[in-house]
Amino acid sequence: MKRILTLICSLCSVAAMAQTPSEYNLAGKMFPQVNPDRTVTFQFNAPSASKVVLNLGKDYEMTKNEKGVWTVTTDPQVVGFHYYAVKVGGLSVIDPASAVFYGTSKYSSAIEVPESAAEADYYTPKQGVPQGAVRSVRFYSDVCKEWRRMYVYTPAEYYSNPDKRYPVLYLQHGGGEDEQGWIFQGRADIIMDNLIAEGKAEPMIIVMNSGYAQIPGSTDSFDAFEQMMTEEVIPFVDQRYRTIADREHRATAGLSWGAKQAYDLAFGYPQYYSAVGGFSGIIVVGDFGNRANPGILDKAQRNAAYNGIFSNPKQFNKDFDVLFIANGEAEGSHLANMSKTLKKAGIKNTFYQSPETAHEWLTWRRCLYNYVQLLFKK
Amino acid sequence: MKRILTLICSLCSVAAMAQTPSEYNLAGKMFPQVNPDRTVTFQFNAPSASKVVLNLGKDYEMTKNEKGVWTVTTDPQVVGFHYYAVKVGGLSVIDPASAVFYGTSKYSSAIEVPESAAEADYYTPKQGVPQGAVRSVRFYSDVCKEWRRMYVYTPAEYYSNPDKRYPVLYLQHGGGEDEQGWIFQGRADIIMDNLIAEGKAEPMIIVMNSGYAQIPGSTDSFDAFEQMMTEEVIPFVDQRYRTIADREHRATAGLSWGAKQAYDLAFGYPQYYSAVGGFSGIIVVGDFGNRANPGILDKAQRNAAYNGIFSNPKQFNKDFDVLFIANGEAEGSHLANMSKTLKKAGIKNTFYQSPETAHEWLTWRRCLYNYVQLLFKK
Numbered sequence: 001m002k003r004i005l006t007l008i009c010s011l012c013s014v015a016a017m018a019q020t021p022s023e024y025n026l027a028g029k030m031f032p033q034v035n036p037d038r039t040v041t042f043q044f045n046a047p048s049a050s051k052v053v054l055n056l057g058k059d060y061e062m063t064k065n066e067k068g069v070w071t072v073t074t075d076p077q078v079v080g081f082h083y084y085a086v087k088v089g090g091l092s093v094i095d096p097a098s099a100v101f102y103g104t105s106k107y108s109s110a111i112e113v114p115e116s117a118a119e120a121d122y123y124t125p126k127q128g129v130p131q132g133a134v135r136s137v138r139f140y141s142d143v144c145k146e147w148r149r150m151y152v153y154t155p156a157e158y159y160s161n162p163d164k165r166y167p168v169l170y171l172q173h174g175g176g177e178d179e180q181g182w183i184f185q186g187r188a189d190i191i192m193d194n195l196i197a198e199g200k201a202e203p204m205i206i207v208m209n210s211g212y213a214q215i216p217g218s219t220d221s222f223d224a225f226e227q228m229m230t231e232e233v234i235p236f237v238d239q240r241y242r243t244i245a246d247r248e249h250r251a252t253a254g255l256s257w258g259a260k261q262a263y264d265l266a267f268g269y270p271q272y273y274s275a276v277g278g279f280s281g282i283i284v285v286g287d288f289g290n291r292a293n294p295g296i297l298d299k300a301q302r303n304a305a306y307n308g309i310f311s312n313p314k315q316f317n318k319d320f321d322v323l324f325i326a327n328g329e330a331e332g333s334h335l336a337n338m339s340k341t342l343k344k345a346g347i348k349n350t351f352y353q354s355p356e357t358a359h360e361w362l363t364w365r366r367c368l369y370n371y372v373q374l375l376f377k378k
Numbered sequence: 379m380k381r382i383l384t385l386i387c388s389l390c391s392v393a394a395m396a397q398t399p400s401e402y403n404l405a406g407k408m409f410p411q412v413n414p415d416r417t418v419t420f421q422f423n424a425p426s427a428s429k430v431v432l433n434l435g436k437d438y439e440m441t442k443n444e445k446g447v448w449t450v451t452t453d454p455q456v457v458g459f460h461y462y463a464v465k466v467g468g469l470s471v472i473d474p475a476s477a478v479f480y481g482t483s484k485y486s487s488a489i490e491v492p493e494s495a496a497e498a499d500y501y502t503p504k505q506g507v508p509q510g511a512v513r514s515v516r517f518y519s520d521v522c523k524e525w526r527r528m529y530v531y532t533p534a535e536y537y538s539n540p541d542k543r544y545p546v547l548y549l550q551h552g553g554g555e556d557e558q559g560w561i562f563q564g565r566a567d568i569i570m571d572n573l574i575a576e577g578k579a580e581p582m583i584i585v586m587n588s589g590y591a592q593i594p595g596s597t598d599s600f601d602a603f604e605q606m607m608t609e610e611v612i613p614f615v616d617q618r619y620r621t622i623a624d625r626e627h628r629a630t631a632g633l634s635w636g637a638k639q640a641y642d643l644a645f646g647y648p649q650y651y652s653a654v655g656g657f658s659g660i661i662v663v664g665d666f667g668n669r670a671n672p673g674i675l676d677k678a679q680r681n682a683a684y685n686g687i688f689s690n691p692k693q694f695n696k697d698f699d700v701l702f703i704a705n706g707e708a709e710g711s712h713l714a715n716m717s718k719t720l721k722k723a724g725i726k727n728t729f730y731q732s733p734e735t736a737h738e739w740l741t742w743r744r745c746l747y748n749y750v751q752l753l754f755k756k
Contacts, residue, residue, distance in 0.1 A: 026483065026484060027483070027590055027599070028599070046467075046468070046469050047468065048467055048468035048469075049467060049468070049469065088466070088467065088469055089424075089426055089427060089466065089467055090424065090425065090426035090427070091424050091426075091427065091466055091471070092474075093469070093471040093472070094471070094472055094485070096470075096484045096485075099485070100478055100485050105404065105405070106404060106474045107472070107474075107477070107478045107485065125516055125518070125525050127518050131515065131516050131517065133513040133514065133515050133530070134513065134514045134515075135511040135512060135513045135514075136511065136512045136513075136514070136561070137509065137511050137512075138503055138509050138567075138568075139509065140503070140505050147503050152511070159618055159619075162540045183514070189516075190516075212405055221405070221406070240537055241537075
């Protein structure tokens with residue numbers, strides 16, 4: 001009886017595993033597989049290797065079978081999007097079975113550990129929901145002296161309402177990522193399609209640029225960013241797309257390092273933006289090195305920052321329809337403190353914390369989902 | 379004197395090399411570098427490896443320096459786009475310094491060995507040339523029971539002429555590639571922007587789908603392709619975009635295996651298409667295995683194929699405005715023979731051969747450049 005049960009369980013287990021190859025696997029690839037208990041089983045073909053290690057958050061030593069295929073099953077994983085790598089003989093390589101994503105300044109393999117269908121609903125494509133489009137657009141930057149690419153999301157109704165004009169959100173990725181991140185890792189287009197279909201967000205255009213923008217010859221890899229955005233990207237977008245080209249219909253947001261860039265845009269160029277969101281990133285006032293205690297907590301430093309924008313809360317609250325501060329629960333309380341300090345100083349803001357998640361894409365999908373519902377409501 | 383000359387030459391050489399990191403290198407990566415003599419210098423960091431081989435068409439053993447960095451300079455390369463890989467201890471890996479491209483059924487590193495500026499002119503972005511856009515569009519296929527992605531190129535004037543409708547080219551990639559190929563490897567969008575700006579091609583929409591489309595449960599990875607294209611993709615595109623939705627304004631083309639698919643679409647569903655281009659691929663009549671002598675050379679086989687479409691040349695020439703057959707010079711003469719045989723049989727067609735190039739993307743860029751100039755001229 002025990003043997004029969006074991007056999008049945010073993011069959012069940014095989015059946016369950018066979019149904020769950022990771023959604024990022026390339027065509028015909030059965031591994032990695034995400035198991036029902038959120039462990040992940042990896043395979044890697046390297047007959048001549050003497051040691052192979054799978055890195056997913058931490059290292060897991062893989063075991064070789066008689067065919068030279070290495071395998072390992074990890075601990076249960078947190079839900080969401082995770083990069084991983086395979087280490088062979090001191091070398092970190094991608095898994096040829098996986099699609100790749102640009103992150104940590106290179107192309108990396110990744111898995112998606114699914115949430116429940118209900119939890120994942122807002123970033124899942126649905127039949128019956130009209131699909132917007134993501135456009136890849138080349139443009140020449142005179143500031144950077146190079147051809148660049150931006151991604152532009154237009155809502156589904158952009159096609160059917162040829163006379164309607166739309167507000168614009170300028171959305172930034174994090175350090176080591178690029179303009180692809182919000183689409184491929186973040187699923188911003190699906191999130192927007194679903195929210196717009198439910199009437200929870202205003203139809204809007206989203207423009208995604210790489211935050212790396214360098215003045216030729218400089219050694220600072222992003223010293224041209226603000227000038228490029230202000231003098232080139234915004235005019236280009238307003239010329240090419242049916243935008244409402246005023247500050248009341250222009251927002252910005254970003255994640256991690258991109259949050260700092262979004263704050264720099266909004267508070268450095270308030271004539272352009274009326275809303276700003278920072279996901280897992282601080283408003284940098286004073287010493288950027290002291291992240292645990294950004295200068296914003298200090299009244300004198302805060303009031304001197306950005307030409308004194310925080311020194312007149314009444315004007316600030318009039319100028320900015322939305323200041324959205326957010327992070328993941330596992331990231332700690334420093335952003336909750338920043339939000340509280342600003343509120344105490346009279347600066348209105350909305351704080352959001354993503355349950356359980358860390359400095360990772362599921363946090364930022366949730367941040368975007370919550371942030372865009374606040375935008376352009378006037 | 380000789381020492382000074384050597385020093386100067388060595389400095390020149392360093393200066394020249396420093397100016398030519400491959401255009402696909404990720405930010406800040408100096409290698410690979412394409413040298414003026416079209417050799418390519420690669421670097422790969424693997425201190426603990428005992429042997430590292432660079433594969434670019436053939437294998438090149440790399441040499442390790444005292445810092446554990448391996449290097450090699452290859453033979454002079456043919457101009458154009460080439461995949462490459464690094465082999466470490468029996469493992470083939472990507473170069474973390476390079477952008478990656480989906481080809482040979484996985485993501486691969488690649489270099490572009492530049493032609494002269496004049497030769498490369500047609501696929502080089504230019505200031506002053508209005509830029510079209512490439513849209514990534516999700517759609518649900520009821521035939522395949524899955525969410526899929528298509529890429530859609532719209533010409534620059536699509537924005538400024540909101541009432542104008544456009545013809546459509548359905549363009550297919552080759553085996554082991556996907557819907558990204560024509561944009562990232564093929565530069566179809568830049569080629570079109572330049573041709574349209576010069577008045578050499580009609581402004582048109584280009585739709586790119588993955589040729590892998592499987593009926594659920596089948597073992598044939600593309601048995602749903604024709605049904606999906608005919609019953610789902612064309613209606614979706616005609617509904618969403620400002621197309622001219624008749625056969626006179628619809629063309630198809632493909633490269634390699636995609637050429638076969640394009641011919642199958644055009645000749646199997648002639649009510650949908652009035653033009654077809656096959657780049658480096660044969661019209662399969664009879665035995666697909668016999669590629670050197672496709673059945674099209676045999677009159678009886680040819681006349682029986684595709685419901686007899688070739689048996690009435692007069693009707694064929696009336697129905698098809700363009701039949702474009704092309705390949706690279708280094709691929710041999712079988713397509714020239716196919717073109718001649720069809721001409722002898724009274725089937726009008728245009729043959730193009732790309733000088734010097736082989737079964738590779740530079741051939742196909744040139745094919746596209748020549749093909750689209752013939753389209754929609756009535």
